[in-house]
Amino acid sequence: MSSADSRAAESRADRFARELAGLKISDPAAGHPRLWQRLGGVLMVLGIVLGATAYLVSHRTTSSLTQGDAITIGLGGVTLSVTGAAIFLRYSLTGFLRFWMARQSFELNMLAERAFPGPVRTNSDGRLDPGNHNLTKS
């Protein structure tokens, strides 16, 4: 019996159990969007704090070595801020766009219901029956 034949002989219930047996259950906490969003926010703030600290460190010394360290810290702060901002935007935009899409869909439905308050008749090809809807030409 070929593998295709054996698959065909397998009942839907058996295939269901087999597919689930091979399924890895991921940790539901992993990829938690709110957690990532908060992490992005924290990184942004941390980057700004590091940048300000670097400025103060370099401003209060005449040693070029210390100022070199401050530049390194400052650049690290900028990197953290940019990375944090990217993560924050990624997860906050996802949430916003998801909400926006759901709202669009809901408003479209409301609009359709307002435009066609009663049952709508269509022809067999799916087009609106001109005598049976409430749209008027302006």
Add this chain to the structure above:
Amino acid sequence: MTSLLELRAVRAGYDGVTVLHGVDLAVAAGQVVALLGPNGAGKTTTLRIAAGVHPVTSGRLLLGGKDMAGANPRDLARAGVCLIPEGRGVFPNLSVRDNLLMMTYTGRSRAEIEEVTYQRFPLLGEHAARAAGTLSGGEQQMLALARGLATDPAVLLLDELSMGLAPVVVSRLYEHVADIARQGVAVLVVEQFATAALSIADHAAVLVRGRVALQGRPDDALRNELSDLYMGSSR
């Protein structure tokens, strides 16, 4: 008979409020189980847990014998768990054909899905070009069932199939459900109105305030007990 879907001592809730207090339920392949009960008993929550959409607080969700609590609902859907929610969940602005086209994500071709659907529901074939929102309630429910079947489900979860439909339409829809179960699909039906669901169910469970108050074969004894639970009895 091995259960494809089994809930063991499942507790769950929303925002710290426990809605299910240790629910036990099992559905085998080819079996129709009706989950009945009044409003707010936790029926829909039970269904959402079975689909992996709602997390359990404690207890086990066994699918195909494996504990799947915490599994991604998308993975469960791909494996063959299909939830048809209350309110049908069809896209009202899309045509019947385009609603079916949505189900090609499962890997089945559009032609195959349409062929199987129109064979089972010839009425949908006649209205293929119509917007789903312009169909009658029964036809929309039929479309929702067809979309569910297009996923080739092993476990079918139906929420309030009869909602807003005439009794004659409901009984026709339940004939389709019984036919689907005969093909080996495990069907869990949640219903507030018991008669139609009991007419095809092999087993029934009654949920009251998050607990299974009664379960067994849907015979006259269970119907009487059920009537007492719904109407309130002095016993």
